[in-house]
Amino acid sequence: MGIRAARRRWAALLALGTLGGAPRGVAAPTGEAPVFHVHIPSASIARAVRGTLKNAADRFSTEGCTALLSTFSDASGVTLSRRLEELGETPRGYLSLLLFYDGSRVPACAARETLAVTVPGSRAVFVCPDSFVKTAMHDPLLAQAMLIHEALHTLGLGENPPSSREITARVLSSCRQPRGEAADR
Numbered sequence: 001m002g003i004r005a006a007r008r009r010w011a012a013l014l015a016l017g018t019l020g021g022a023p024r025g026v027a028a029p030t031g032e033a034p035v036f037h038v039h040i041p042s043a044s045i046a047r048a049v050r051g052t053l054k055n056a057a058d059r060f061s062t063e064g065c066t067a068l069l070s071t072f073s074d075a076s077g078v079t080l081s082r083r084l085e086e087l088g089e090t091p092r093g094y095l096s097l098l099l100f101y102d103g104s105r106v107p108a109c110a111a112r113e114t115l116a117v118t119v120p121g122s123r124a125v126f127v128c129p130d131s132f133v134k135t136a137m138h139d140p141l142l143a144q145a146m147l148i149h150e151a152l153h154t155l156g157l158g159e160n161p162p163s164s165r166e167i168t169a170r171v172l173s174s175c176r177q178p179r180g181e182a183a184d185r
Contacts, residue, residue, distance in 0.1 A: 039099060045129045052136050074156025084155065103129070115142075122153075
């Protein structure tokens with residue numbers, strides 16, 4: 001597949017995530033494990049993404065992380081917390097509305113430091129399998145932060161400014177360890 005064809009396919013997949021959205025009403029009631037939409041053929045990679053999403057959902061629901069949503073805005077100046085309110089979702093429930101796909105054919109995944117990618121406003125998140133799994137094994141907190149980072153983009157947050165590194169740093173500092181979670185997780 002040529003570069004132009006790959007870019008068209010990538011744009012079409014992102015449009016599906018933007019226009020089609022995700023099924024409503026699939027979030028589990030508070031306190032129950034959410035159902036995540038991970039559409040990755042490799043069972044081991046899908047399992048790693050689901051496990052990281054579960055822990056990211058716990059972090060995304062902490063007070064500090066929820067407050068972070070009020071500090072970021074979309075391109076029109078609407079805070080991400082307002083966007084989430086408009087959807088009638090909690091941070092945990094919102095993660096269950098996102099669609100996670102294998103990003104091995106996404107050009108951005110060629111960079112080793114890229115763990116996942118989306119575009120602002122799309123509900124499709126493409127996970128870069130090799131980088132993501134390695135990070136999830138060696139630095140699970142960073143992998144969780146990256147999924148929250150991508151969720152912020154799906155709510156409409158752009159980049160530059162703030163830079164990708166700044167977004168991740170703010171997620172890491174705001175989305176602290178949930179109560180009762182072991183420090184080594």
